[in-house]
Amino acid sequence: MRRISMVAGLALAVAVLAGCPPTYPNCKSDETCQEKGEVCVNGTCQECAADANCKEGFACQGNKCVPKGPECSRDEQCTGGQICQGGKCAAPQCTSNSQCGGAQECQKGRCVLPPGACNDSADCAGGQECQQNKCVAAATKSECNWEPLRFGFNEATLPADAQSRLSELAQCIKDAGSGRIELAGHADERGTEEYNLQLSQKRAASVKKYLVDLGISASQLKTVGYGENRPAEQGASEEAWAANRRVEFNR
Numbered sequence: 734m735r736r737i738s739m740v741a742g743l744a745l746a747v748a749v750l751a752g753c754p755p756t757y758p759n760c761k762s763d764e765t766c767q768e769k770g771e772v773c774v775n776g777t778c779q780e781c782a783a784d785a786n787c788k789e790g791f792a793c794q795g796n797k798c799v800p801k802g803p804e805c806s807r808d809e810q811c812t813g814g815q816i817c818q819g820g821k822c823a824a825p826q827c828t829s830n831s832q833c834g835g836a837q838e839c840q841k842g843r844c845v846l847p848p849g850a851c852n853d854s855a856d857c858a859g860g861q862e863c864q865q866n867k868c869v870a871a872a873t874k875s876e877c878n879w880e881p882l883r884f885g886f887n888e889a890t891l892p893a894d895a896q897s898r899l900s901e902l903a904q905c906i907k908d909a910g911s912g913r914i915e916l917a918g919h920a921d922e923r924g925t926e927e928y929n930l931q932l933s934q935k936r937a938a939s940v941k942k943y944l945v946d947l948g949i950s951a952s953q954l955k956t957v958g959y960g961e962n963r964p965a966e967q968g969a970s971e972e973a974w975a976a977n978r979r980v981e982f983n984r
Contacts, residue, residue, distance in 0.1 A: 755776075757769070757778055758777050758778040759776060759777060759778075760773035760776060760777065760778050761773065761776070765778065766778035766779075772786055774796055779796035779797075780793075780796055780797050780798055781793035781796055781797065781798050782796065786798070803820030803821070804817075804820055804821045804822055805817035805820060805821065805822050806820070808841065808842070810822070814842060815842075816841070816842045816843060825842030825843070826839075826842060826843050826844050827839035827842065827843070827844050828842070832844070834852075835852035835866065836850040836851060836852055836866035836867075837850075837852075838850075849867060849868055850866055850867060850868070851863035851866060851867065851868050852866065854871075856868070877902055877905035877906060877909060877911065878898065878901065878902060878905070879902075879982045879984070880898075881965070881979040881980060881981045881982070882895045882898060882899070882940060882979060882980045883895070883975060883976075883978060883979055884936055884978040884979065884980070885978070886921075886923075886974070886978065887924075887932070888978075889932060889935035889936045889938075889939050890939060891939055891940070891943055895940075896943065899940065899943050899944060899947065900947060902944075902982075903944055903947035903948060903949055904947075906944075906949055906953075907948065907949070911953075911984065912953070912984065913953055913954075913955065913984075914953060914954055914955070914982055914983070914984055915955045915956075915957060915982070915983035915984070916937040916940050916941055916954055916955065916956045916957070916980055916981075916982065916983075917937065917957050917958075917959060917963075917980065917981040917982075917983055918932075918933035918934055918935070918936040918937030918938075918940075918956070918957070918958040918959065918979075918980050919933050919936075919958075919959050919960070919961070919963060919964070919965070919977055919978070919979050919980070919981070920932045920933045920936075920960055920961050920977065920978060921961060921964075921973070921974035921975075921977040921978050922961045922964070922969070922974070922977070923974065924961075926960055926961060926962075929960040929961045930958055930959075930960035931958070932958075932960075933958035933959055933960050933961075934956065934957075934958030935958075936958075936978075936979075936980050937956035937957060937958055937980050938956050939980075940956075940980045941954045941956050961977070964976075964977045965977050965979065
């Protein structure tokens with residue numbers, strides 16, 4: 734009778750144990766691991782068992798979800814005419830030259846610029862510029878002629894040769910993109926200091942007006958008169974006086 738009771742007790746204990754669910758991280762099914770967002774793998778709760786258990790962009794490695802590596806790093810790793818873009822195989826950019834813009838050509842599914850071709854000067858190497866979709870040596874810009882302009886005695890109007898000079902200078906200023914320019918007027922020593930100061934200012938103003946009429950911004954030009962106080966040449970000769978009746982360009 735005692736033996737029967739012991740057997741019955743043992744059987745009851747086994748039945749009770751069999752009915753108790755395993756304790757995390759042990760498991761018999763995914764149900765035990767669901768609270769942690771995991772799955773049951775060989776009796777233990779793990780983050781994943783396959784790629785399907787991971788969110789998009791991640792893969793299951795060693796039962797852990799890790800970021801997927803790039804699908805490709807070069808076009809040769811893609812098939813079916815696809816190209817590698819952003820680490821993924823994608824449709825080609827083009828199949829013919831007509832699908833590319835400017836001077837670009839379709840090469841292996843991509844629109845590319847062939848050697849020496851360009852759409853603008855930014856596509857060219859240093860010292861080159863884009864002309865008719867080809868990179869060529871940039872034209873050397875001539876240095877502007879900044880020699881002073883001479884005036885007649887007691888004159889503030891521009892002589893014909895000065896007007897011609899200013900026309901060339903205005904174009905050069907535009908091409909070279911010159912910055913702010915001071916137009917400094919001067920006079921020879923004859924006359925009163927006050928009169929010569931006014932005359933030098935009129936000469937500078939005359940040059941500014943002519944340049945502005947030729948398209949130079951007035952804000953780029955500053956006028957100042959120095960009268961007889963800054964002679965280019967010393968002396969009381971016609972040669973010295975002619976040299977001192979001038980407008981200089983200070984940059």
